[in-house]
Every structure is written in structure tokens, then in C-alpha cells.
Amino acid sequence: MTIKQRLFYILRTVIKYASLLAITFISILPTVSTVITAFKTKEEYATTNVMAPPRSWAYFSNFVTAWRDANMGLAFRNTLIILVFVLIGSIMFAAMLAYILSRFKFHGNEVIRNLFLFATLIPGIATQVTVYQIMHTLGFINTMHGYIILMMGTDVISIYIFIQFFENISVSLDESAIIDGCTYYGVFFRILIPLLKPAIITCMILKGVSTYNEYYMSNLYLQNKTKFVTVSTSLYTFTGPYGNQYNYICAGVIMTILPALIIFIMCQKQIYSGLTQGAVKG
Amino acid sequence: MSQGKHLAHIMGGLMGKINTAANKDGIIHRLLKWLRSGKGQRTVIIITFMSVPLLLLIVFAYLPFIKMFEFSFFNMKYIGERKFIGLDNYRDVLTDKEVMNSLKLTLYYLVGSFVQLALALYFATMLSFKTKGGSFFKGTIFFPYLISGIAMGFMFRFFYTRGFVFDTVLTWLGVELENLPYWLRDKGVNNMALVATSVWKYMGQNMVLFIGAIMSVDKDLYESASLDGANRWHQFCYIILPSIKTIVVLNMILSITGSLSAFEPPYVITGGTRGTSTFFLLMHNMAHRHQKVGKASAMALILFGLILIVTIAQKLIFKYALSDSNEDISKKTARMIKKQRAKEAQQ
Numbered sequence: 001m002t003i004k005q006r007l008f009y010i011l012r013t014v015i016k017y018a019s020l021l022a023i024t025f026i027s028i029l030p031t032v033s034t035v036i037t038a039f040k041t042k043e044e045y046a047t048t049n050v051m052a053p054p055r056s057w058a059y060f061s062n063f064v065t066a067w068r069d070a071n072m073g074l075a076f077r078n079t080l081i082i083l084v085f086v087l088i089g090s091i092m093f094a095a096m097l098a099y100i101l102s103r104f105k106f107h108g109n110e111v112i113r114n115l116f117l118f119a120t121l122i123p124g125i126a127t128q129v130t131v132y133q134i135m136h137t138l139g140f141i142n143t144m145h146g147y148i149i150l151m152m153g154t155d156v157i158s159i160y161i162f163i164q165f166f167e168n169i170s171v172s173l174d175e176s177a178i179i180d181g182c183t184y185y186g187v188f189f190r191i192l193i194p195l196l197k198p199a200i201i202t203c204m205i206l207k208g209v210s211t212y213n214e215y216y217m218s219n220l221y222l223q224n225k226t227k228f229v230t231v232s233t234s235l236y237t238f239t240g241p242y243g244n245q246y247n248y249i250c251a252g253v254i255m256t257i258l259p260a261l262i263i264f265i266m267c268q269k270q271i272y273s274g275l276t277q278g279a280v281k282g
Numbered sequence: 283m284s285q286g287k288h289l290a291h292i293m294g295g296l297m298g299k300i301n302t303a304a305n306k307d308g309i310i311h312r313l314l315k316w317l318r319s320g321k322g323q324r325t326v327i328i329i330t331f332m333s334v335p336l337l338l339l340i341v342f343a344y345l346p347f348i349k350m351f352e353f354s355f356f357n358m359k360y361i362g363e364r365k366f367i368g369l370d371n372y373r374d375v376l377t378d379k380e381v382m383n384s385l386k387l388t389l390y391y392l393v394g395s396f397v398q399l400a401l402a403l404y405f406a407t408m409l410s411f412k413t414k415g416g417s418f419f420k421g422t423i424f425f426p427y428l429i430s431g432i433a434m435g436f437m438f439r440f441f442y443t444r445g446f447v448f449d450t451v452l453t454w455l456g457v458e459l460e461n462l463p464y465w466l467r468d469k470g471v472n473n474m475a476l477v478a479t480s481v482w483k484y485m486g487q488n489m490v491l492f493i494g495a496i497m498s499v500d501k502d503l504y505e506s507a508s509l510d511g512a513n514r515w516h517q518f519c520y521i522i523l524p525s526i527k528t529i530v531v532l533n534m535i536l537s538i539t540g541s542l543s544a545f546e547p548p549y550v551i552t553g554g555t556r557g558t559s560t561f562f563l564l565m566h567n568m569a570h571r572h573q574k575v576g577k578a579s580a581m582a583l584i585l586f587g588l589i590l591i592v593t594i595a596q597k598l599i600f601k602y603a604l605s606d607s608n609e610d611i612s613k614k615t616a617r618m619i620k621k622q623r624a625k626e627a628q629q
Binding site for chain 2: 012016017019020023024026027028029030031033034037049050051093094096097099100104106112115116119121122123125126127128129130131132133134149150152153159183184185188209212213214215216231232233235236238244246249250252253256257260261264265268272273275276
């Protein structure tokens with residue numbers, strides 16, 4: 001290597017790591033400042049700079065207050081129930097539909113595929129004006145089952161991930177099972193579902209993230225906050241009486257982020273690959 | 283036999299059952315026999331597996347859409363009288379000053395998303411090559427994507443408050459506090475501040491997508507390119523960019539529809555005050571705060587029309603302009619290099 005090349009290489013490395021460190025700083029700054037503030041007492045918060053570290057990292061009183069006042073115990077329980085049912089339902093329905101669309105040739109197959117694709121163009125939140133009326137007619141407002149059914153609805157990305165997956169599983173597998181006396185239901189539940197595991201994990205991650213973070217519709221359809229509060233709507237508690245008492249608010253925010261962080265650290269790889277698959281196919 | 287004929291068959295069977303009670307046993311018998319046959323089973327599974335997803339699609343996507351179309355011609359609230367007013371809602375929307383202002387905001391979000399894509403491409407390229415602590419960097423840049431909108435709202439209201447996080451960091455850099463604007467209040471900067479939060483949230487997600495695409499490039503290409511004396515910049519221009527062109531263009535087009543329907547940052551951070559109300563937020567307030575359901579429906583349909591136009595343009599671009607690049611230029615280059623190598627080996 002000549003000296004010029006060497007200098008160029010060093011310069012490039014410096015720029016690379018400097019830019020990476022800068023973006024990392026920006027990425028974590030809002031979260032870090034939130035964590036710092038969550039550990040401060042009321043007086044500390046009022047008197048010190050927001051970026052000054054708290055006196056004690058073991059001051060958990062804000063968390064306790066936020067947990068109790070925002071009714072987070074109930075919020076986590078409700079969100080867990082919603083997650084379980086929505087994930088099972090939406091993934092089951094998506095897999096069933098994908099099975100039919102990829103394995104059976106019948107009139108209307110193409111039409112149904114396009115119906116689902118076209119639905120993605122309809123701006124979701126915009127139609128809530130009329131969805132609200134339909135939910136009202138069905139008696140689904142302020143009920144867990146109503147909200148769960150709504151959230152299960154059309155999940156086009158999952159459908160496409162499953163179709164992609166089915167197309168990579170040989171049809172001869174189905175055929176030989178049918179010849180052995182298996183019904184179509186048997187083929188689907190006993191043979192294909194176990195093979196779909198990677199696709200199911202991908203869809204669980206994508207749908208799980210969006211369901212956990214969903215707040216617009218839970219705010220609209222689960223208005224009874226004392227009974228049907230979810231993790232994201234529980235944070236709304238802090239808008240009223242807390243005003244600018246950010247030491248409590250930050251503690252609440254951190255507690256809602258924590259589960260996401262833990263899951264993220266545990267299954268980073270699956271989350272990345274799930275996202276990549278979902279985006280390319282969708 | 284076609285699906286339609288099967289249905290006709292069942293329907294016919296049912297009608298027969300009602301009409302001719304005398305013939306009852308024969309028809310039920312035939313129906314059961316048909317259900318046990320291969321074709322019958324096939325029809326039954328198609329109907330049972332498809333009915334629920336289709337029902338959900340119709341009830342929560344198409345029915346609301348059709349009703350919205352209907353509402354857009356009425357002057358109405360959620361409850362009470364409604365009056366047919368033809369296209370007046372559309373005219374009102376298109377001549378509304380606030381609406382025009384909100385469409386201008388779309389440009390802010392569009393510029394923001396291009397900055398976001400450029401940053402994502404830069405860091406994706408960096409992290410695709412060997413980097414110390416690569417997965418740590420990747421994780422921290424990506425994580426904001428997993429933070430819920432409402433949590434983000436609180437975080438950034440705190441972040442941008444006068445003298446708080448952002449201002450503190452800027453004073454560390456030597457800026458005087460008096461010279462700083464109120465980030466969420468001053469009309470010159472508040473929209474940029476909001477767009478920045480959206481970039482903060484979604485840049486990492488774009489980056490992960492790009493890394494995925496770059497990883498699928500043939501590794502031998504880099505090696506042979508560097509043997510031929512290509513530097514990193516050449517590698518980026520001639521190997522990486524051509525092979526991920528499709529996904530980059532797709533994301534550029536998606537950012538147009540994304541900007542048109544930008545909603546979250548102003549909704550959770552400023553509530554749309556002081557000129558930060560985007561088209562989508564305006565529509566939300568129209569429907570839920572002012573209860574002008576008809577006008578909100580007209581807005582939704584105009585937005586839908588715009589999204590439809592962009593989507594059709596996207597399909598056309600991919601069909602005509604990008605059709606040959608779909609075949610992956612990097613693969614072509616790889617083939618060329620291999621041929622050349624083979625020639626050299628022969629000589």
C-alpha cells in the first residue's frame with residue numbers, strides 16, 4: 001500500500017466510525033434522557049438540568065407512582081389478552097386464506113387476491129369515520145372482543161408471506177397425503193402448519209409489534225379507560241393532571257418501552273429478517 | 283367443474299329441499315354423497331377457509347369505504363339529520379386555505395423521507411462491510427422503530443421543551459440558549475422538528491431493509507472488483523446501487539404516499555397546533571372534533587385518489603422504466619467478470 005492509499009484508508013475509517021457514533025448518539029439520546037429523568041425526585045427534576053444524571057439510580061418511586069396511577073397492571077394484562085387472541089386469529093386466518101389462494105385453482109382466485117391488495121390502498125385511519133359507525137351497529141364499542149376482531153382483520157402482509165411460503169412447499173406433499181386418505185383439513189393442520197413455522201414467526205413479530213404499539217384505534221374503540229386500558233392508552237393518563245411532571249411521565253414511558261426492548265434483544269435476528277421479508281413481499 | 287357451478291348445485295339442492303318436500307330424502311342423500319366426494323370436499327374447504335377473512339375484509343375495509351363514498355355527498359354529523367349537497371364537500375375541501383397549507387406540509391415530509399432514505403443507504407452500506415460493533419450500531423439505530431407512537435409523543439414533547447434535552451445538547455456545542463427557537467412553537471422550525479422525529483423513527487427500519495438487500499449481493503463480486511482496483515466508492519456505484527435499485531426506488535415512491543398520509547408526529551406531539559396540521563390530521567379533527575362527517579369523508583376520498591395515482595405511477599415505472607434492471611445488473615456484471623476470467627485462464 002502506498003502512503004496515499006494508507007492515509008485515505010485511515011480517513012475513511014475515521015469518517016465511518018465518527019458518523020456511526022454520531023447517529024447512535026442521536027438514536028439513543030431521547031430514550032437516555034427519558035431514563036435519566038425517570039430516576040429523579042420531584043425537587044431534583046425541578047432544580048437540575050435534564051441531562052444531569054440523577055442523584056440515585058435506585059430511586060424507583062416514580063415508577064411505582066406511574067404504574068399505579070396509569071393502572072399499568074391492568075393495561076399489561078389487557079394488552080397480553082389482546083396480543084394472544086389477535087396473533088392466533090390473524091395468523092390462522094392469513095394462513096388459511098393463503099392455503100386456499102395458493103393451492104386451489106378456482107374462478108375468483110385472482111379477484112380475491114386483488115381485493116386484498118386493493119384494500120391496502122385505502123388509507124386505514126381515514127375510514128375510521130365509517131368503521132366507527134359499523135362497530136357501533138355491531139355493539140363492538142368498548143368491548144375487548146370487538147377490538148380484537150377489528151385488529152384481526154385484513155393483514156395483507158401476512159397473507160403474502162404465507163402465499164410465498166406455500167409456493168416453496170412442493171404440491172406433491174399434499175397429493176401424497178391425500179392419496180393416503182388425509183382430508184384437506186388434515187393436510188393443512190397436520191402437514192403444512194408445522195412446515196410454516198418460520199413464516200409464522202415472521203408474521204407474529206410484524207403483527208405483534210403493530211398490535212403492541214397500536215394506540216389510535218384502542219383510543220377510539222376502548223374508551224372506557226378504567227376497564228379496557230391498554231399499554232399504549234395507559235400513557236394518556238399523563239396528559240391531564242400531570243401536565244409537565246415529566247419525572248412521572250418518563251417513568252411510565254420507560255415501562256411501556258421495556259417489554260419491546262427485551263423482546264428486541266432476545267430475537268433481533270428474527271425481527272430483522274421478518275421486516276425484510278414483509279417489505280419485499282408486501 | 284367450476285366453483286360457480288358447485289354453488290349453483292348447492293343452491294339448487296336447497297331450493298329443491300324447500301319446494302318439493304316429497305323429494306326430500308333423495309336430494310339430501312345426493313347432497314351428502316356429493317359432500318363426501320373429492321369435489322365436494324374441495325368446495326367445502328374453500329368456503330370454510332375463506333369465509334372469515336373475506337367477511338372481515340368486507341366489513342372493515344370495503345363497507346366503510348363504500349359508506350364513506352356515500353357520506354361525502356352529504357352534509358351530516360354522526361347523529362341527526364343529513365342533507366344531500368352533491369359535490370359541495372369536495373368544493374369546500376379544495377378551496378379551503380387550511381387544506382392547501384396542509385398539502386404544503388407534505389413537501390416537508392417528502393424532503394424528510396428523502397433525507398431518511400439517503401441516511402439509511404449510507405449507514406446500510408457502512409454496516410454491510412466489516413464493522414467493529416456492527417450489530418450494536420445496527421440495533422441502536424433500528425430500535426426507535428419499536429417505540430410506540432404515543433410514547434414517542436411524550437418523549438419528544440420533553441425533548442424539544444425550552445431548555446431541555448435538545449437545547450442542552452446544543453449549548454454543549456456552544457450555541458447560546460437565547461439564539462435558539464422554541465422548537466414546537468416557532469412556525470419556521472416546528473414542522474422540521476416534527477419531520478425529524480419521523481426520520482428518527484423510520485430511518486433504522488429503512489436501513490435494515492437495505493442491509494438485507496445488500497447482503498443478497500454475490501460476495502465474490504466485491505472480491506473480484508477490489509482485485510481489479512475498484513475502491514469503495516466504485517463498489518457502491520457499480521455493484522451495490524444497481525443491485526438494490528428496485529428496493530430503493532420502491533421506497534422512494536412509498537415515501538410519497540407516506541408523506542401524503544403523514545399523521546403521527548403532529549397528532550402525538552403538537553396536536554396540529556400552530557400550522558403543523560397535516561392533511562390527515564385535519565381530516566381526523568374534521569371528523570372527530572368538528573363532527574363534519576361529510577367533509578371528512580370527501581377529504582379521505584381525495585387522499586385515496588392521490589394515493590391511487592401514485593400507486594399506478596409506481597406500477598408503470600416498474601413495468602417500463604425498471605423492467606430490465608429487475609434482472610439484477612450485479613448478476614450481469616458477475617457473468618461478465620467470470621467470462622473474462624475464463625478467457626484469461628485460457629491464455
